[in-house]
Amino acid sequence: MSNLRLLAGPDLSSGAEAFADHNSRLGASPVGGRELIDTLTRSGMTGRGGASFPVGHKWQSVAASKRSAVVIANGAEGEPQSRKDRLLMTTRPHLVLDGAFLAARTLRAKQVVIYVGDQHQAAWAAMARALAERPEPERSLARMAAAPHRYVAGESSAAVHLVDSGVATPITTPPHPRDRGVAGAPTLVQNVETLAHVALIARYGDAWFRSAGRRGAIGTLLVTLAGAVKRPGVVEVEAGTTIEEALAIAGGISEPSTAVLLGGYFGAWVKASNASELPLDAAALHAQGLSLGCGVVGVHPASRCGVCDTARIMRYLATESSAQCGPCFFGLRALSDACSRVAERGTNREDIARLKRWSVEVQGRGACKHPDGAVIFLRSALNTFSDEFAAHPAHWRQQPA
Amino acid sequence: MSTTLLWYTTRGAGAVSMVLLSGVVVLGILSALRVQTAGWPRFLTTGLHRNLALMTLVFLALHIVTAVIDPFTHLGWLTAVVPFSSYYRTIWLGLGTIAFELLLAIVVTSLIRGFIGHVAWRLVHWLAYASWPIAIIHGIGTGTDTQSAWSIVLTIACVGSVAAAVGYRVLRGSSDPLASARSEFRAGIARRPEQ
Amino acid sequence: MSELHLTIDRIKCDGRGLCAELLPELIHLDDWGYPIIAPVPIPNQLAPHAQRAVASCPVLALALKRTIRSK
Structure with missing residues (x-):
């Protein structure tokens, strides 16, 4: 597909893109700063971790505090059917790191934590290696932290709790991490795919981001196609692409289906007949009482109960x-x-x-x-x-x- | 007020305080264990626990004031505040002072519980398990009435009921229905070494 | 217009159930003994009872929050 953005570049099977290759393909990352927050707000991008929270708004909240911030790049990916965060970290680690350090410089963060699910060994290794390739002072600003292999470990307050005390269980909100997170500092907990989009928006601007998208939706997103699909895995699609169109990229369904589990275990079942025309877009799905979640489309074969x-x-x-x-x-x-x-x-x-x-x-x-x-x-x-x-x-x- | 009346008041208020305090301890344990019947809701246990504790302070005040102003003993106000500062029955009165001050800390922190937070309040509240036995030993050791039958019966009743309640609590373990599941989950996600 | 609401810290709450005894008009317990709060602002005549329920929570999980509601 010509409109690949996050997954553009060298073949995904060749593994992690090296820092030098990444920079020569995309140019060095901009520095970031206040105007990036405005750009993100204008871009209309929403978080890709599951809650679809407006990114510009979140950065604004964190920036509003006088205290220096903490940035957590959330690659816990505890959703059992999701693969997209792992794929991104394994193949394009520097897009994620660009986004994390753009956030760090924009929000004057004193600490960056790369939070990766401890069962995602390839992703962990790729991120750790990529971090070692970064120049100072980036390298010493950031550290890796392992998210335990539990569903709730990816929840943003659980990520904060892990960094604070080593226990990845959620804590009572409010206060939300963006107001009071790690050691009381305002904390940006942002999904790794979101940060990768930030890396590109900082380079090419909000108008460029909005130039992709169909049926009124904006940008591109990573979708994990699972279940009764001919070629299960991760695809990058324009927001607003229908489920049927996304499945066609993966060769279509492999056997008759009765229902689709949209959004993973945190999502909702939809009858297959209603699902095919649904657009993969957080806002449009929300309007129908559904949720994109972290972008999992699980095709349920009719042969299963x-x-x-x-x-x-x-x-x-x-x-x-x-x-x-x-x-x-x-x-x-x-x-x-x-x-x-x-x-x-x-x-x-x-x-x-x-x-x-x-x-x-x-x-x-x-x-x-x-x-x-x-x-x-x-x-x-x-x-x-x-x-x-x-x-x-x-x-x-x-x-x- | 005659010296004799003061003396009787001191001893009487002391005995009442012992009974009340034991009741407060037992009610506190019953409340922590969520004991409840159709005719005895839980707020009754905690309400009674609180009100009896405040009443205990009143009788203790009576006990202490009458003892201090009793011209026979010449205790002086310092004795009521500084443990082991009395020439008269130094050890036993000192224990009484300690028990009283611990109790005071427990009551005061309970009254300002909302400000100091649940964790700090609870830590101080565990001091009840120090205050109560020290108070009992003070009563037995001071000894004016230790030999009399009514005193022996009262003391045995108080010690027996508190001991039974404590034993019940120890056997029952935590009353939080989530306690074991929560610690199991936490053990499962114990921190791994970071790289 | 300001409204009074009850909020629960769900992690602190361990289902003692005193709140439901003291404020049955607005709080009832689920099948496992944990409070379910009616999703309405607290009527004025119940405010003292709500206050008492808050003060009686053995683990300080219950709180009153005043929110300003623009009409």
Whole structure:
């Protein structure tokens, strides 16, 4: 595709692009500064970590404080189906680092932390090697930190908590990290893909960023295509590209599909018939009550049981609660148990009623969004697989996806 | 006020304080363990715990003031404040002073709990487990009434009920239903060496 | 116009349940003993009760927040 931006350049299979090659291809990174914040605000870019928070707004909040900031490049990528952050760190580490150091200079940061999931060994190695290639004072400003292999470790307050105390569990917000983060300093926690976009916007400007995008959406984004897809993996598409168009890049679907899990385990099920025309754009999806999340499109094959897969994912999300907040820990466990009972022993009215009641009650009652993500996922399952939930036989048709 | 009346008041208020304080300790433990029945809601336990604690201070004030102004003992106000400064029953009165000051710290921090935060408040509150036994030893050691039957019965009842409550608490372990799951999760993500 | 709201620090809250006893009009407990707060501003006549519920929380997880609402 001609409109590749983040993934333009040498073949991805050749591994990490060296610092010299990166600079000769794109030119050296600008210095950054106040005007970059305005450029980012005008670009309209939103964060690619899952929450789709406006980037310019976040930088403005951090810059508003008199204290010097901390920058955390978030490459935890705990979402099981997502691959895009890993791919980016493994192949274009200097785009991520450019973005991180642009943020550091713009926000007068005294510390940059490259936060990488400790199970992503290739990404970790590439980032560490890339960091060693950077000149001073960048090199000594930054350090690597390992995100434990848990779902909540990528949550921004959990990243702050890890840097502060070594414990990657979420903390109560407000205050949000952008106001009071690492050691009380305003902290920019930004997904690595977002930082890579920043590196290009700083070079080419906001108008250039806006020149990509379809159906009113702006920019490009990385999407992970998973499940029943001919060539599963990461593609870069223009925002606003439909799911069907994105799947076509990967050779289309590999078998008939009933539903798509959009946004990963934190996202929502959508019936396949409704999904194909959906645009991959955070704002447009939000308007429809959906979420792009971190850009995962999981194609669910008709041969698998939606109820059983929902039960399996609910069990995963329940065990990923960090057991800090009662409604999340007990609520998700009870929901997961009820789901598993329906999957194993068949539909019963009591459990369906419980699923409906609890999935509403639990929402909004955690320090972080973990319980919210889980119950939004579950409610979408009850909608999308309503027929299957209403008459589920006593089977447990599931193997790890 | 006659010396005799002062003396009786000191001893009586001391005994009442012992009973009240023991009740406060037991209620505190029951509250931490979330003991509750249909007819006994939880706010009753904590409310009673708080109010009995304040009442204990009143009786302790009576106990201390009457002891100090009693011309027979010549204790002086310093004794009420500085432990082991009394010539009279130095050790036993000193323990009483310590127990009182610990209790005062516990009550004052509870009244300003919102300002000092939960963690600091809780740390100070653990001092109850020092204050109460010191107070009991003070009572037994000072000894005016130690031999009398009513005093023996009261002391045994107080020690017995607090010991039972403490034992129950130790056996029950943490009352936070999330405690074990939380520490399990944290152990699973214990910090790894950074590179 | 300013409104009074109850907020809970969900990490501190360990489900003692005193708040639901003291302010049943606005707080009830879920199946695991953790409070669910009615998503409405606190009516004036309940403000003292809300205050008492806040003061009685054994772990200081409950708080009153005044928010200014422009009409």
